[in-house]
Amino acid sequence: MRRRIRLRNFPQAEDPAGFLMESITITVEFLKVSLFNQYAYITALWAVKASFLCSYYTMSQHLSLRLRRALNLTWVALLLTWLGLLFGFTFWCRPIQRNWSMNDSFFCSPQAKPEQAILVYSLHIGTDIPVMAIPFFIIHTLKLGRGEKYAVAFMFLLGFMTAVSSTFSFVLHMQFIQLDHNPNSPRAALEEKLEGIYLSAVAEVWGAVFVVCLPSTRIAIRWLCQSKSDKNLPRDDGTIELGGSIHHHGFVAHPPPASARLTGRQ
Structure with missing residues (x-):
């Protein structure tokens, strides 16, 4: 972005070739980073799902045989869908250099395909459902007070924020694809949709990480509060x-x- 800002006042008349090569270099780098972002985005979301599943094992002694089987099947589904999406991003356009080609007839990007957007959204929501549903069955087997059950249920309900963010991002993505396929679409509208897609993706990942960190954050806050109260106690000679x-x-x-x-x- 810094280099693109610098190019706004680049003396094109003095060095048109240099300006053109610089613009091409920046565009190629952006397209490469854009492809890498897809790997990072999927890995971040699937890692959060895996973190939720790991937290369920702390209550494994309370799980029925059916819930343990559901937990294992969810693990298999997460692994297969994550690997499938990574392979899909890598081999959707072959050879992979097509993802950052400057030749319009040779260029290809899975992000510009409606099939890819629908596939990612479906697998994301489809794996979210069992991950978010398992704790509600676990809560019924735990000997918790009403307030504790409400607290645990509220925490997992927050996990559905990622589904809302994902739906919003999916709608923006489909609108971007429609604009991209229309040759008369203004460039400003495309850039605005693209910024919205990235912003919603960041919000989705941040929200997911925030929710999965709530249990350990609660323990840390209680430990800090306890440490502070211990310091206020009167000291003795032992x-x-x-x-x-x-x-x-x-x-x-x-x-x-x-x-x-x-x-x-x-």
Whole structure:
């Protein structure tokens, strides 16, 4: 982006060839980064799903055989869909150099294909459903108070924010594809849709990471609050006398019995 800003005032008349080559280089780099972003986007979302599944194993002793089987099948589905999407992005356009070709007749990008957008959205939502549904069955088997159950349910309900963000991103993506296939579409409209797609993708990944980190964040906050309250407690010299027993630096010493005192035994 910095180089593109610099090119706005580039003296084209003095060096038209240099300006053209610089523009081509920037465009090729952008297209390469755009392809890599697809790998990173899918990997980030699927890693969050895997993190949710890992957290369920802390309650494995409360899971029924049916839930454990559902958990294992969900793992298989996550792995296969993640690998399938990575292979799809890589081999959708062959050879891979077509993804950043400057030749209009040779250029190809899976991001400009409606089939790719529908496939990613379907697999994303399809794998979200079991990941978000399993905890609701687990909650019924746990001995939690009503407030704790509501808290856990609320946390997993927040996970559906990613589905809302994904739907919004999918709509923007389809609108972008329609504009891209229309030769009369203004460039400003294309860039606006593209910025919306990236912004919604960032919001989706950020929201997913935020939700999956809530349990450990809650523990960290409780630990910090506990540490602060411990610092406010009055300090002593380490020796407290309670009912004939002496607590000294954590060790308890009881007075010897009368028989021991009479015989001199300690």
